[in-house]
Amino acid sequence: MTDKKTVIVTGGSRGIGAATCQKLLSKGFGVLSVSRTEPLLDGITHVPCDLMDPDGRRAVFKVLAERDDLFGLVNNAGIATPNLIEEFDHLIYERVMDLNTTAVAELSAAVIPTLIKNRQGRLINISSELILGFPTRTAYSASKAAVSSFVKTWALELGKYNICCNAIAPGPVETDLFVKNNPPGSSVREQKLNKIPLGRFGRPEDVAGVVTFLMSEEATFITGQTLYVCGGSSLGSVPV
Ligand SMILES: NC(=O)c1ccc[n+]([C@@H]2O[C@H](COP(=O)([O-])OP(=O)(O)OC[C@H]3O[C@@H](n4cnc5c(N)ncnc54)[C@H](OP(=O)(O)O)[C@@H]3O)[C@@H](O)[C@H]2O)c1
Structure with missing residues (x-):
């Protein structure tokens, strides 16, 4: 293991992933973006990969797993x-499940042995x-429920290796994905805004x-959790 802490971010080319790469970089982490297009930000290593291509992604995951500086x-x-x-x-349905759920399990499975070897690590599912x-x-919500569930099992399996596993459940965040599905002027967009107690959409x-x-x-004692980052929009609908 080296002193450098490297974090892999899938989809670091834009939206939430790009903002995440930028923030991690500013905190001193080495950052790799696994995406089809190159991130615009300097200082990030681009790992070109179509995560919907099962053979191609497995070859990339194998190479990523060989890095001994992996932390997250x-x-x-x-x-x-x-x-x-x-x-x-x-x-x-298959496409949504494959990218949002199966690729998540496969990439995590590929890098976990390195984190176990290093006796530390962080896995975060969006x-x-x-x-x-x-x-x-139907497909999207189920795919995201699966990755939220994954971290509970992984937390139980990997806690003994000092590996923390958590999920983040964002509410509406203004990105390409969000705008495509909630175009400006649409009623669904208006409804979503009205549901947010903080009165604004999220930013990446x-x-x-x-x-x-x-x-x-600061987060070494948090594992197996799903943290809602939603401006309060999930309130009133979350089971206690
Ligand atoms: N925005 C929201 O309101 C919201 C709310 C809740 C959860 N989320 C979740 O947050 C995550 C990021 O969403 P976002 O809004 O930032 O989306 P976005 O702006 O559409 O960005 C999606 C990212 O995923 C990458 N990606 C998509 N297909 C890929 C593929 N086949 N292979 C490799 N990379 C691929 C894209 O990179 P390339 O195109 O360069 O490959 C891009 O960097 C998603 O998991 C989304 O479900 C978003």
Whole structure:
């Protein structure tokens, strides 16, 4: 193990992932972005990878697992393809599940042996407040509920190696993904804004700050949790 702490962020090219890379970099972490397009920010190592290509991604994961300076993994890349349950489409469902859930398990499984060897590490899955349910998000909400569940099992399995595993469930955050599914002027966008007690949509930096906290020395006793970063919009719907 080296003194340098390197964190892998999937989907660091834009949105929440890009803000996360920037924040981690500012705190002194080495940062690798696993994405198809190159991140705009200097100082980040781009690992080109289409996470929807199972053979291609496994080859990349194998190389990443060989780095002995690995400290953290942020499973951030994700897609949402809204449709009603009666419009169920097997291909769409498979694509959402493959990127949002299967690739998360595969990449985590690949790097965990290195973290175990190092006797420290942090795994963070970016989930969503829509795990609580939302019309047109059958596949998306289920995929995000799965990654929230993953961290509970991983926390139990990996605590003895000093590896903390947590999920973050963002509410609406203004990114390409959000704008595509909630266009300016749409009623769904207005409804979502009205549900947020803090009266604004989230910014990518709001989530990036929490990822960085969970990577920090201040968060060494937090594991197996899903933290809602949602401006309060999940309140009234979260089971106690
Ligand atoms: N924005 C929100 O309101 C919100 C709320 C809750 C949860 N989330 C979750 O937060 C995460 C980030 O969302 P975002 O809003 O920042 O999305 P975004 O702006 O659309 O960015 C998505 C990122 O995922 C990467 N990605 C997508 N498909 C990929 C593929 N096949 N291979 C490799 N990388 C891929 C993209 O990189 P390339 O295109 O360069 O490959 C991009 O960097 C997602 O998991 C999302 O579900 C977002």
